[in-house]
Amino acid sequence: MNARLKLRPAMLALMAFAFLAAFSTTALGQCSMCRSALAGSSNAFFIRNFNIGVLVLLVPPVTIFCSIFVVLKRYKKADDEDQGDHES
Numbered sequence: 640m641n642a643r644l645k646l647r648p649a650m651l652a653l654m655a656f657a658f659l660a661a662f663s664t665t666a667l668g669q670c671s672m673c674r675s676a677l678a679g680s681s682n683a684f685f686i687r688n689f690n691i692g693v694l695v696l697l698v699p700p701v702t703i704f705c706s707i708f709v710v711l712k713r714y715k716k717a718d719d720e721d722q723g724d725h726e727s
Contacts, residue, residue, distance in 0.1 A: 673693075677686050 677689060
């Protein structure tokens with residue numbers, strides 16, 4: 640329990656840094672660059688397919704990221720159950 644209290648300020652600092660990095664002007668620059676590149680195109684079909692392509696490319700990293708957290712949560716739950724059995 641004491642380790643969690645020590646970890647909490649570090650997690651808050653990390654979350655604050657991630658929030659600031661996500662909303663900085665350089666982080667938002669990529670979206671506007673793509674938008675300006677597509678604004679010059681008059682082909683609506685190409686723009687629609689480009690947006691779908693961006694979503695398709697987003698699926699694998701999100702799936703991997705979520706899978707890692709599910710595995711870690713199950714591992715921690717199993718580890719906590721094992722420690723509970725040894726303490727009794």
